[in-house]
Amino acid sequence: MNRKRALVSDTFKVKKRKTGSEKFGVVDDHGDGQGDIKSTIMDLMTLFPRKLFNDAVPQIVLKHQLYSIHDKTMVDKEVNKLRESGSLLMFQLGFDAEAFGLVFASDYKAKVLAGEEGKATRATVEKFLEKVVSKCTDLSFSKDKMLREFLFTDSEITQLVKSGVLTVRDAGSWWLSIPNTGKFIKYFIQGRKAVLGMVKKSKYGEVLKDDLEQRRTTSHVKFHIKYHINDIVGAELVESVPTTSGTLLRYVDS
């Protein structure tokens, strides 16, 4: 008797008894429209602790956190669509070449302007937000682009870097960035390492996802543990195995 469930392609699914496509962690709501990705982003954003940073930082979700919930190619396409429409902004976070942070445009603008209250650089930053962020969906800007297309002067660029909206990438080009995120990235990396360590140290290097969510976290983990779990699953630092007792997270040695 063949105990293993066979994989069945869509064309043969009459009774939908054996839907093989569910086997590898892909969720069964395949027909997701744009609305669902957006609502997932908003759900994930609620996990982000605002109080920790005294409300100075907008809620950030990482793109690979979405991979743990939806189909990867679809996530990429939907995120690109949202970026084109201007409602979502993407940033290169710097600690990993593939880690992109997503922030809602309205959130970002509100927080940046709030941070600039009473500072001399406020006018330049406002101008930057209006002209550049609303129109261009790039992650980085080079010097001639800034000077020619957007007509910013050198001193204005310096002000933008000072205010934290631009970060130096290399001579003559800058990444778009979120001000005051230094602490966020530090806590994020610390938390990721701690949660990954928790999975690694478990017996056999694996732990049930529900079990991990219930555990008490050390002081190193400042964010909600679900935020970190989505991150490590999406970045494929742990393998997510469906079992009869729920999802199992297994440490991937690489």
Add this chain to the structure above:
Amino acid sequence: MLGFLTARRAGLDDPLRLRRAESTRRVLNLKLNPDRDVDRIHGNGINSIDIETIEGRYMLSGGADGVIVIYDLENYSGKPQYTCKAVCTVGRSNRHVHKFSVETVLWYPYDTGMFVSSSFDKTMKVWDTETLKPAEVFEFESNIYNHHLSPIARKHSLIAVGTKNPKIQLCDLKSGSKIHVLQGHKAEVLSVRWSPRYEHILATASADSKVKVWDVRRASGSLFSLDQDNGDKSKSSSEAVNTAHNGRVNGLSFTSDGLFLLTTGTDDRMRLWNSATGENTLVNYGKVCNESRKGLQFTVSQGCSPEFVFVPCGSSVAVYVLHTGELVTMLRGHYNNVDCCKFHPDHQELYSGGKDGNILAWVPVLRASDMEEESDQKNKVHTSLPRLDKRKTKRG
């Protein structure tokens, strides 16, 4: 299944639809079958496998010990238990055997009278299958990683060779000389592939992270170089512009219609490109583990819908859906790293070879007759060969 058959008979469905549906079902059921085995001749790892396209009967394999073996894949014994026997071997005792490891072996696309092998001993040999003697030997100055012959060429008989030298050599089979050099890469060329759609289009992958597409009739240079960001300069760091991968590109494969090109790199990513425009289709396959310093031979299924990609990933073979990037399954069975795999399009079988010296045959599992309680009487009368159970009227 019966629904498809009836629809085809009645003319409601295109004949192709039944074939595609059944091929896909078979590919999804690939498993190691205890009845099917391949003779173990290689003592060391197997670097390359090729199955000839004319009859789909003979398979070539090249190993790290310089040995080349030809196997007969057909089962004429009448029994389900079958070992694919080695028909002939170019073993260590042969006078003309390669001195070092054979990296790539390829059948001549039009008949099995000839095959070409290239090796780390800096030679590429064109062998006569009858006598197992090289009819032609091409010498090079550095290790040869990969070579490829165009499967559809009528106007030329060129072999593209990728070596440690950044220049790609084109050798002519008819005249026996190296007639053309393609310049453009900056580091060793790990993989070369001719397009199965246009006989003059060649794609090459190199350790300098670039993949270039050439038209060999054009003297001036490559047609275009594949760019993973599609020209979006903002995403990558400013040094890594116009690269296909963030590391060495070590695997190349065209889909069987030649419209798409797949590349794998040591940055653990696999990318699907539109072969006409060079655009990255941005299908996300996730992490495709790749630690190979040399080329990796992976393969795409043919005649299924959706198409599948079989990529060696560590010691197992990962199966992905081509256009959506979903991981379907991991075929586990090898004891050590898998280096090469080849899909047999007529039987929907996969052969994979690896460092453990084994070639494993992944065979589609036939439909089990699970209505055994009722049909027990009838079953005893029939032979022991597995067959499709006709009583499965419920299936589509």
